Amino acid sequence: MDRRYGRAQGVAAAAARHIQTPVLDIAYEDRGQGFPVILLHGFPDDVRAFDEVAPPLVQAGLRVLVPYLRGYGPTRFRDAAAPRMAEQAAIGQDLIDFADALRLDRFALAGYDWGGRAACIAAALHPDRVRAAALIGGYTIQDTVSPPQPAAPERERALWYQWYFNTERGRAGLQANRRSLCRLLWQTWSPTWHFTDDVFNRTAPSFDNPDFVDLVIHSYRHRNLNAPGEPRFAAIEKRLAQRPKIQVPAIVLYGAEDGLGAPPEDSPAERALFTSRMARRVVPGAGHFLPREKPDAVATALLELLGVHR
Secondary structure, eight states: OOGGGSOBTTBOOOOOEEEEOSSEEEEEEEEOOSSEEEEEOOTTOOGGGGTTTHHHHHHTTOEEEEEOOTTSTTOEESSTTSOOOOOHHHHHHHHHHHHHHTTOSSEEEEEETHHHHHHHHHHHHOTTTEEEEEEETSOOOOOOSSOOOOOOHHHHHHTHHHHHHTSHHHHHHHHHHHHHHHHHHHHHHSTTOOOOHHHHHHHGGGGGOTTHHHHHHHHHHHTTTSSOOOGGGHHHHHHHHTOOOBOSOEEEEEETTOTTOOOOOOOHHHHHTBTTEEEEEEETTOOSOHHHHOHHHHHHHHHHHHTOOO
């Protein structure tokens, strides 16, 4: 195992394991025994995001699996000629493929950002597989079929990185400045989180993955109709564009100080997307990287959903 991926501050990291799916060689960490819980990181982050979430779950008798998403850390495409794409349907399928490879019939999920979207997709399309989900950031399934509509100016400003990545200058900028750019996003998306250089430097090598730039660029272009998706996911993207309901037991979490935007109102439209929502919580003192900032909020939500006591 590459030592760069081996340890987080104060927490012994599990040794990275690998498992093959039809498309990927997925690196992941595996701790504990019992009912499986899959924790999914976002952009720009890696498995270290859940170092403080995993221990209470393991102590409660659960098995905790934390994969590196496509384009991060040691995860690699099996086929050198495979298209380097990262549309939402692909990330969601990666999750199901990961569970299939591990022979997990049912599992619980928690995720945020890209990982939160993958969890939403799995919960919506595979309710027979997903026992429960802690969804950080709420319902984040996208409509990648209809022309995107402008948001409020403040929201458009917060999404500057997406517009940047939709230009060739943005691709070149991410390639040349991936660590400094990702660090800036950490700082601006979680403005009250004062992380150390050591914390960032433990995750930053994951951005050196050879496919990181291509996949990030494709993700943000595809959702804005500026890049084609994989033909095999066309039907799934159309289904996701209809905003399928999430019927599994869910707890929705938001960081109160998320630099990408304040949590939305608890509207009837949002509630209608969750037929079995157990709770909706806005976590004070947390921004976008909620598992790092308030790990107990994530662990507590999962334990409640699974009916497990500490």
